[in-house]
Amino acid sequence: MEEIEVRELKKVKLENPVMIEGLPGVGNVGKLVAEHLIQELNAEKIVEIYSWHFPPQVLVNNDGTVRLCKNEVFAWKSKTKQQDLLIVSGDEQSVTNEGHYFITETLLDLAQKYKVSRIFTLGGYGIGQLVEKQSVLGAANEIRLVEEMKKYGVEFREEEPGGSIVGASGLLLGLGRLRGIPAMCLLGLTSGYLVDPKSAQAVLKVLCQALNLEIGMQALKDRAEEMEKVIERLKEMEKAQIPRHREEELGYIR
């Protein structure tokens, strides 16, 4: 295996494509949105990316088979004259410092190969407590994109998203800028303790508006309801003063 191995499974021709990245991260918000899109649009996998910068492990599927950690790129061809999509998701992000840079460069190579007009990166912004009011924070690598995103209800707060955006969601903007590719990041507010399909819904809404797409939300809603029940139980436990260590029991529930 090479340091980064790009396996092209299928050649497709895309018109005016937009790249959407949703890799694992805080609250798994980005990945939830990307996977939801892939399923709802029935997007087709065209690329697998393997790398020794991913964790040295395999993941076990429900049928007992395994898969190597990888990133994947899916293509979707719009039936109307809208833009086509390249959706990036995957099992893991790099576990080494330089791997983050290399894998992002690989994604940008693909973006350039398919001549994407812009990139949306998706993630969560952890605030350390349960979110009362959903909202989506933004960042972009061109000031005109900031202005555009405000129209879709994206918030820009001077002190947030707290200085830095880590991993592919950030580097696609930073390294994309060096290549002249417009890119913006949508971060759903989330506690940071739980997988957050509700935050994913909020991000998806903004994305659909920006892309003028219509996507069914039911699957995310169902998952959000399940999580609501988990949260209710946690709150009751808290009220009942059942002694517990936050790390232990609230942990990171998937």
Add this chain to the structure above:
Amino acid sequence: MEEIEVRELKKVKLENPVMIEGLPGVGNVGKLVAEHLIQELNAEKIVEIYSWHFPPQVLVNNDGTVRLCKNEVFAWKSKTKQQDLLIVSGDEQSVTNEGHYFITETLLDLAQKYKVSRIFTLGGYGIGQLVEKQSVLGAANEIRLVEEMKKYGVEFREEEPGGSIVGASGLLLGLGRLRGIPAMCLLGLTSGYLVDPKSAQAVLKVLCQALNLEIGMQALKDRAEEMEKVIERLKEMEKAQIPRHREEELGYIR
């Protein structure tokens, strides 16, 4: 020394060999089985693998001499018309992320050189408490192997082995799949706190069935009995309410 240095000690001709990997890991289950096989079969060492991805240390033998950390491959030629064996064991696994990938690729190179028909990787699956009922969980890189292993009593649980298999036992399946080598993993349930020869016995039984091999178990049984005594003492201490920190005294007893 090269990044990975393969020292071939002896050339052997093997018929229809199967590779069995048992490197150090949870409960040391895999290594116990591999070393037991090597001893019982009187297998012959044919390869030593050195690497700067192993810990920067030497191990001290009982006679005061030292050895570099390494992995080793042993060969065993069956006297009947059964398959021959290539058994992989060693002192340590890689301590770097990429080293896990490189060393697994090296093992797969050997597997291909000797034209192995399949690979069994062995390990433990830590459940964080003493195991009441021994069982062996499985995973494989082809669905037909999953079906085959069920016949030998291997369990496949939808939620377990908990998402991922770390290290050579996992990567041999994942990277093996990319090369088209059938591979399966046997994980003995174990507490995760103690070296577990009892779990090793359970794994060995499944392996012997799958390979149609007969192997004496006495050495593992003896070691398991010793460990039982240790566990009994720990349980009594717990009953007697002797205050202790789990990490300190239960620790990781070898």
Add this chain to the structure above:
Amino acid sequence: MEEIEVRELKKVKLENPVMIEGLPGVGNVGKLVAEHLIQELNAEKIVEIYSWHFPPQVLVNNDGTVRLCKNEVFAWKSKTKQQDLLIVSGDEQSVTNEGHYFITETLLDLAQKYKVSRIFTLGGYGIGQLVEKQSVLGAANEIRLVEEMKKYGVEFREEEPGGSIVGASGLLLGLGRLRGIPAMCLLGLTSGYLVDPKSAQAVLKVLCQALNLEIGMQALKDRAEEMEKVIERLKEMEKAQIPRHREEELGYIR
């Protein structure tokens, strides 16, 4: 992107330049001084340095745009016959061990290209408690520079700065010595818990004396006053015996 990518934005001709390095570090003392100099002198950015040894993230500007972590070099041409300046600052230092060496070598390449006569590196020396009396400790890569710096009130204590100077501020001296470039380090005493503009003032004063420069201090004074208020509040809280964990609330206030 290359391992270290030096983007030359502008070619300048400098006379007898001195290099001043102030990258992030203890109390952010060095960076505060370097940024103050850049602003007061209206120095011009001539070089950007990107590297995958910086953290894999982007930083969010107040206007919602982002920037990659980088180091930067600014040039200032003196109007009198004094020496010109090359001022090094940036968002981050390397997060890998070898990256510290590589980036320092890159800075030394620039120093040699511009034929700098000497290098001043700036930083903080954390003493673990609030500083009662400001002072500036020194170190140098030639004994004659030690003597010279004593004239500017720089202190040399046998037991301090406690053995080692970590990062670019140290390596520019050590690696500079191998290239024969005179270099000295100014370390302002600081608590180590807070960004310390007061310590930065002390360092700047010494630097101005050594370079025979006149620089307005007001901006640093204003910021120091703000910090004084923060410290006063912390002291009151301490007196009032409000229970708190030092890490949590005193933390590292920026």
Add this chain to the structure above:
Amino acid sequence: MEEIEVRELKKVKLENPVMIEGLPGVGNVGKLVAEHLIQELNAEKIVEIYSWHFPPQVLVNNDGTVRLCKNEVFAWKSKTKQQDLLIVSGDEQSVTNEGHYFITETLLDLAQKYKVSRIFTLGGYGIGQLVEKQSVLGAANEIRLVEEMKKYGVEFREEEPGGSIVGASGLLLGLGRLRGIPAMCLLGLTSGYLVDPKSAQAVLKVLCQALNLEIGMQALKDRAEEMEKVIERLKEMEKAQIPRHREEELGYIR
């Protein structure tokens, strides 16, 4: 700077040299012995080794000048017909995994260049409590060396030195064996909490016997007496039941 930069300061011709390695480690025992030898024998520095695998910092000398972290090799020519010496000491060991291997290989290259007949590596063996009775444990890369060392009172215990010898002291034996260079390790029993000149004396005694050397011990004795006073104070504090955390106050006193 190259990954490992060997600066040869002086060419010497040595007769039948023995290499002695004493780099920083547990109780600093090895380094204390090596530095004591260098001083007592007035050995001459012939090689400096720089590497980006050392910590990214400079060390400050008492006169205010700095030095890069490095390893050094000193030569001593015996006036009698005894063997000459190559003594290895230094500021630090590698901080990366592979660096330990590379630097050891560099030392072995030197050993071969000077045709050393054998290598002694020196270190401490931390037992986690104050040492009641000094003793020196051994390990070697040939069984005949084990036998030889027993004659000098070196102890070989089946369960100790506890499995592994980390760093250059271990790897010189392990990698040396691959090159056919006889090498043995002397480990002085030490608490592991304090620099231990008393343990260093015990190691030096064995070494002198093995090399048929006579070395004054006064400097080590003086330093050991100073440490005794520190230990006495610590014991009194313990008796007086002054509450303290071991890590905090016993720490690692130099």
